[in-house]
């Protein structure tokens with residue numbers, strides 16, 4: 410069992426928790442993830458390692474309440490326990506040779522982007538961050554991004570805070586105005602990453618995306634997280650989650666991500682917690 414050391418609500422549907430998991434904390438790197446089960450009959454869900462403290466033995470996770478399992482996790486409080494917390498899984502994000510970078514985060518994807526921005530900042534890179542949300546109420550981690558970014562742009566779809574529109578607009582503007590990024594990292598909804606790649610591919614700016622397909626075992630055995638990258642089959646849990654954005658078949662990934670919609674809708678319908686937690 411793994412103890413929840415702290416819990417903080419970041420917005421109406423996003424929660425941060427610190428879990429006491431010293432063995433995971435000891436080896437965790439930005440870009441990796443864990444798989445947890447809330448109860449012993451619960452489903453396995455992957456969540457990115459949003460931070461870690463090796464001395465305290467804690468690992469930070471930030472999750473959006475989107476369905477039955479995340480709703481169940483969200484009713485747990487500091488001092489309570491979750492059943493399993495397995496990791497670190499997947500490959501750490503590679504940052505060698507990067508001296509100027511643009512990190513593009515969308516929604517809860519910003520939770521995944523933040524440790525990367527911090528790692529690059531600590532390594533001495535010039536970090537420009539562009540973070541986007543549907544509206545002002547959904548903004549998370551702005552102060553944390555400010556602390557590790559040389560330049561931060563906040564966008565909202567409806568213009569209720571920061572710039573109005575999608576993250577791709579300031580990215581394109583920056584590239585057009587001569588910002589020479591060694592790399593762009595895009596982390597967020599599939600459609601957002603696809604749009605970022607459409608901009609950067611045209612401008613020939615190397616782009617890494619963090620893929621989040623349905624995962625089951627997280628060890629490369631079930632095939633659930635299969636993606637096509639550069640015409641080859643890859644498993645996001647062991648080959649990724651980071652991939653060269655120019656090579657990812659986003660259209661296939663978008664279709665595959667909707668495969669279990671019917672089951673998930675049924676689980677949501679039967680989940681009393683969701684009726685009160687999520688609109």
Ligand SMILES: Cc1cc2nc3c(=O)[nH]c(=O)nc-3n(C[C@H](O)[C@H](O)[C@H](O)COP(=O)(O)OP(=O)(O)OC[C@H]3O[C@@H](n4cnc5c(N)ncnc54)[C@H](O)[C@@H]3O)c2cc1C
Pocket residue numbers: 442453454455456457458471472473474475476477478479480517520521620621622623624625650666670673674676677
């Ligand atoms: C490598 C990786 C890292 C992730 N990191 C984060 C994170 O840091 N924060 C966060 O909020 N979310 C993250 N996710 C997504 C998270 O796993 C899903 O939101 C969660 O599984 C939803 O479960 P649910 O039962 O609450 O919702 P459901 O109603 O079951 O599903 C809602 C949506 O979540 C996704 N999903 C469901 N089950 C899985 C699964 N087993 N694997 C992957 N996606 C699934 C699907 O897109 C689905 O439509 C990550 C996914 C992956 C693959």
Ligand code: FES
Pocket residue numbers: 623624625626627628629630631632633634635644645646647
């Ligand atoms: S989750 Fe099973 S192969 Fe990746």
